[in-house]
Amino acid sequence: xxxxxxxxxxxxxxxxxxxxxxxxxxxxxxxxxxxxxxxxxxxxxxxxxxxxxxxxxxxxxxxxxxxxxxxxxxxxxxxxxxxxxxxxxxxxxxxxxxxxxxxxxxxxxxxxxxxxxxxxxxxxxxxxxxxxxxxxxxxxxxxxxxxxxxxxxxxxxxxxxxxxxxxxxxxxxxxxxxxxxxxxxxxxxxxxxxxxxxxxxxxxxxxxxxxxxxxxxxxxxxxxxxxxxxxxxxxxxxxxxxxxxxxxxxxxxxxxxxxxxxxxxxxxxxxxxxxxxxxxxxxxxxxxxxxxxxxxxxxxxxxxxxxxxxxxxxxxxxxxxxxxxxxxxxxxxxxxxxxxxxxxxxxxxxxxxxxxxxxxxxxxxxxxxxxxxxxxxxxxxxxxxxxxxxxxxxxxxxxxxxxxxxxxxxxxxxxxxxxxxxxxxxxxxxxxxxxxxxxxxxxxxxxxxxxxxxxxxxxxx
Numbered sequence: 001x002x003x004x005x006x007x008x009x010x011x012x013x014x015x016x017x018x019x020x021x022x023x024x025x026x027x028x029x030x031x032x033x034x035x036x037x038x039x040x041x042x043x044x045x046x047x048x049x050x051x052x053x054x055x056x057x058x059x060x061x062x063x064x065x066x067x068x069x070x071x072x073x074x075x076x077x078x079x080x081x082x083x084x085x086x087x088x089x090x091x092x093x094x095x096x097x098x099x100x101x102x103x104x105x106x107x108x109x110x111x112x113x114x115x116x117x118x119x120x121x122x123x124x125x126x127x128x129x130x131x132x133x134x135x136x137x138x139x140x141x142x143x144x145x146x147x148x149x150x151x152x153x154x155x156x157x158x159x160x161x162x163x164x165x166x167x168x169x170x171x172x173x174x175x176x177x178x179x180x181x182x183x184x185x186x187x188x189x190x191x192x193x194x195x196x197x198x199x200x201x202x203x204x205x206x207x208x209x210x211x212x213x214x215x216x217x218x219x220x221x222x223x224x225x226x227x228x229x230x231x232x233x234x235x236x237x238x239x240x241x242x243x244x245x246x247x248x249x250x251x252x253x254x255x256x257x258x259x260x261x262x263x264x265x266x267x268x269x270x271x272x273x274x275x276x277x278x279x280x281x282x283x284x285x286x287x288x289x290x291x292x293x294x295x296x297x298x299x300x301x302x303x304x305x306x307x308x309x310x311x312x313x314x315x316x317x318x319x320x321x322x323x324x325x326x327x328x329x330x331x332x333x334x335x336x337x338x339x340x341x342x343x344x345x346x347x348x349x350x351x352x353x354x355x356x357x358x359x360x361x362x363x364x365x366x367x368x369x370x371x372x373x374x375x376x377x378x379x380x381x382x383x384x385x386x387x388x389x390x391x392x393x394x395x396x397x398x399x400x401x402x403x404x405x406x407x408x409x410x411x412x413x414x415x416x417x418x419x420x421x422x423x424x425x426x427x428x429x430x431x432x433x434x435x436x437x438x439x440x441x442x443x444x445x446x447x448x449x450x451x452x453x454x455x456x457x458x459x460x461x
Contacts (some may be wrong), residue, residue: 010398011037011079012391017088017332018108019044020051020365021373024071025380026105031079036391040080041405043099045087046140047416048424050073051109055139055375059183059441060175067373075418081174083405084416086166091413094334100404102396103387104360106342106349110329110364116160119286121323125150129165129324136172136193138186140448148192154320155197158294159163160282161324162205162212167222169322170201174228174272184432186443194348198272199230202316205278206299206307209237209259210245212278223262228272232296236278266338275337281307281447285321293317327369327429341368347383348390357395361388393425416452423455424448 012419014030018024019042021177021304027040048054050068057064099103113128115121126151128149134142172180177194185193198282205212222230231323239261246253259276269275279299298312309431328340336351337342342361343350347360362383363376371379390396405415428451432439442448 001092007300010401011039011311012103012396013039013041013124013399014103014105014387015041015043015097015099016105016107016251016402018051018106018107018363018365019049019084020045020107020180020363021053021071022051022109022366022376023051023105023107024074025377026107026362026384027072027077029082029381029384031074031077034386038079042075042080044082044084044184046109047085047421047445047452049082049084049352054441055137056133057137058133058172059185060172060180061168062183065184065372070373074297075421082418082421084421086408086413086415088327089273089333092332092408094332097404098358098399100400100402100407103360103390104364104397105360105387106332106335106365107361107363108365109333110327110369112328112330113323114397116282116323116325118282118284119211120287120291122392123285123287123291124289125153125287125291125319126285126307126321126323127170129161129322130327131158132169132322133165136189137184137426138184138189139441140443141144142443144188144443148188150320151196155199155284156317157198157320157322158216158282158316158318159201159203159322160206162203162214162276163324164214164218164277166324169213169324171222171225171275172205173198174274176225176227179226182430182437184342184437184439184441185297186441187360187435188443200210200273200275202275202277203293204282204296205276206281207278207305208239208301208457209243209278210239210242210252211254211305212255214255216258218253219255219258220275222427223258225274228264228274229265229268229272231265231267231273231275232259234263234275237263238278269455277288279307281309281416282321283313285318291318291321292357294321319369326363329365333380335367345387357390359392414449416449420452420455424451426455438453
């Protein structure tokens with residue numbers, strides 16, 4: 001009988017698929033305990049770690065993006081190996097990875113966008129917030145041409161959604177070039193935003209302000225833009241149930257107070273306006289060859305908190321419409337998915353309702369796109385506790401002893417290891433210094449890999 005994994009001299013070999021916060025927190029929980037010897041491979045399809053901390057948090061949120069410095073401590077742990085530029089399911093089939101390691105933890109997130117489901121949504125000039133965020137954060141897979149074509153002609157912008165991502169998009173589009181210039185955005189993003197003719201940004205909430213999901217901090221930040229004014233119509237704050245909701249929830253009370261302050265603002269000549277409009281449900285995007293406007297229906301909120309149409313419609317001009325109404329998970333070939341998340345029990349992946357030995361899940365692909373970055377730490381710890389319990393209970397058995405990275409290299413793969421990531425990191429810092437910034441993001445995959453090759457050539461020379 002095979003010796004249980006994680007006993008004797010052989011460590012428990014775990015692959016964590018996804019090197020964003022959830023994956024790094026899972027690796028941290030595994031590497032930071034001493035009950036079970038472990039060797040953790042932190043795998044990502046991109047050549048870079050940090051997931052949404054790098055490619056989701058808006059670049060003008062400098063303090064929040066600095067979280068990666070904390071996450072980097074886990075990458076430096078001697079029990080953890082970063083392996084980037086490897087897409088499980090494409091570069092290496094999932095079943096083959098499972099033959100090489102004792103356990104797999106899936107933490108690859110939920111990067112897909114949800115649709116509005118209204119006529120005209122496919123018109124040019126209609127984008128998902130995921131597309132816009134990927135572009136301004138320098139994601140290698142961003143559709144640069146499509147986004148830049150839309151932004152370049154965007155005088156009137158409509159953002160649908162009242163979560164933090166919606167406010168991020170609105171804020172970035174409304175910021176002045178001087179505010180954005182110190183950020184890590186790729187230079188082509190800064191150039192496009194500086195030339196964009198944005199004059200008006202309207203953020204639509206399908207329900208009332210008390211049901212909005214943005215944080216108060218994010219909301220208040222809108223009020224401190226250098227050359228933009230935030231406008232809110234008092235009618236949108238007149239819901240009869242707001243007082244009771246504010247009394248029951250301090251977060252709602254703070255949001256309503258911030259919004260009330262915006263009702264006193266007036267447009268400033270030459271400044272961008274950011275209008276937060278509630279009880280406004282898009283029913284149709286207008287236009288023939290591209291978006292020209294949004295038909296919006298006035299709503300009320302019923303006793304169950306749902307938006308109910310009133311039949312009263314208006315039209316808002318729009319050259320660019322950005323939907324920000326949620327994320328959904330994509331399937332990994334060979335992994336079950338139910339409604340955008342992997343079915344699980346305390347982090348143990350369920351196949352046909354039964355826990356699958358050696359398979360675990362954490363992060364958004366486990367619980368859905370909820371919570372903040374720190375939520376992933378508790379979530380990952382629950383999953384790792386299940387994994388370690390299974391190791392102690394001898395549920396996990398050792399698989400092959402050969403290194404799957406060697407197998408990948410033999411096939412011509414180009415995995416990016418920690419030293420390679422350091423080369424990318426150094427190249428971005430050097431590029432930023434040219435422009436007087438702390439860093440400039442390298443957005444192109446080949447540019448990222450070129451930085452690795454250049455560092456390797458310099459070391460050999």
